[in-house]
Amino acid sequence: MELAKRLAALAAYVPAGGIAADIGTDHAYLPIFLIEAGISEKVIATDLNPGPLESAKRAVEKRHLEDHVDLRLGDGLKTLLPGEAEVLVLAGMGGNTIKEILAAGPGVLKSVNRLVMQPMADAGDLRIWLAGNGWKIIGEKLVDEDGRLYQIVVAEPGRELFDDKLCLELGPRLIEGRDPLLNAYLGKIIEQYERALSGMASGKNNAAREKAGLLKNKLERIRKVVGRCL
Ligand SMILES: C[S@@+](CC[C@H](N)C(=O)[O-])C[C@H]1O[C@@H](n2cnc3c(N)ncnc32)[C@H](O)[C@@H]1O
Structure with a gap:
């Protein structure tokens, strides 16, 4: 199976050998790739919802990988x-x-020695x-797939x-490592803050002004960090 850029980048962080578990597997593309590429002998693939797990089951059966991909229905780590x-x-879930x-x-x-994550939003909350x-x-x-940046x-x-x-x-590692997409990523963050601020510019009450002040302050700090980084 050939993986799209985002999933391929995730797979590259799974060390060869050992047992990996893909939590929220949906289509099971990643577990199938890990087995077929010889990176893993066995992968546990779980999902909270029966529909996605059913589609994972179909994909696994189509490739005759039932002995290598252990499919489990349930919430998060409760399946392990x-x-x-x-x-x-x-991967593919919100950071929170x-x-x-x-x-x-x-x-x-x-007993886990590595977490490989791809939050769709709130990556900061997850890192904290x-x-x-x-x-x-x-x-x-950072991975650019079809014009969208994934972390x-x-x-x-x-x-x-x-x-x-x-x-x-x-x-921190994106900044230290000067990720090739860092410029685009930080630019987008600044743009989001600027947009939120301009939406608040018309706020007349104290609470709105206070919120805008905090946001402005944060934007300044981001600009400083960005200035130091780029
Ligand atoms: C958007 S899909 C991502 C699929 C795949 N991991 C990827 O990155 O392409 C998110 C999947 O996570 C599952 N999910 C959401 N919350 C979950 C939880 N608490 N435990 C297990 N699976 C969960 C959903 O049912 C869904 O199939």
């Missing part, structure tokens, strides 16, 4: 026993959903949670040395 998977992939899934499964997380819960962000990557965040047990919330929000 501690020690069953060393690598977890959580990923955070909640991780926070709800401390027993399973104890990771840094505060014994995970070090060891790699980050990949990879974490391993350890201490994240960056405790600056704004850097964590933006992506």
